[in-house]
Amino acid sequence: KAGVTQTPRYLIKTRGQQVTLSCSPISGHRSVSWYQQTPGQGLQFLFEYFSETQRNKGNFPGRFSGRQFSNSRSEMNVSTLELGDSALYLCASSFGSGGDNEQFFGPGTRLTVL
């Protein structure tokens, strides 16, 4: 079956703009998690959605938000972009929520903020 897909793969924005990233999970998976990966901070958890509800949230400012649709597809939005938001944004899907569920990662969206 198809893996996790993320669009777009690459994005260039300027400071102050906003951006929306999209993630389509593996068919049948109801949980989608988002992560930010940077050389300095590594992989950091942003938030998790399960059945359209945000289950968990990492330590990121309110400029980072997300949502999940009834078909489990998820979007992540970052408003008022800052240079430090440049990163690889990864989403991962799993059948359920929590540690017993293997997460499958997409290829990521590389965001560059100029």
Place this chain on the structure above:
Amino acid sequence: TQLLEQSPQFLSIQEGENLTVYCNSSSVFSSLQWYRQEPGEGPVLLVTVVTGGEVKKLKRLTFQFGDARKDSSLHITAAQPGDTGLYLCAGFPYSSYKLIFGSGTRLLVRP
């Protein structure tokens, strides 16, 4: 504060050598996972260790979970160039649904 510390950060070895990567924490984890990430791709799960003291083998890779569930190691025997990549440990601290990642170990195996 990095909850999961990985060492070494970088490792460059010759094909055929053995290596060990460590993942340490002062916190107890319900499980620990190891991922490998290649350029332009997302991390791929290699293994999950759940029981303290558990040892799992995946071909030339051996994973161990510490007895106290605070640390784990990944040992690669006779490394090959195809093993090159970023190795990440990750875990769910007890009573948390947030997956925490280590800082990663970048491995280069030279032919």
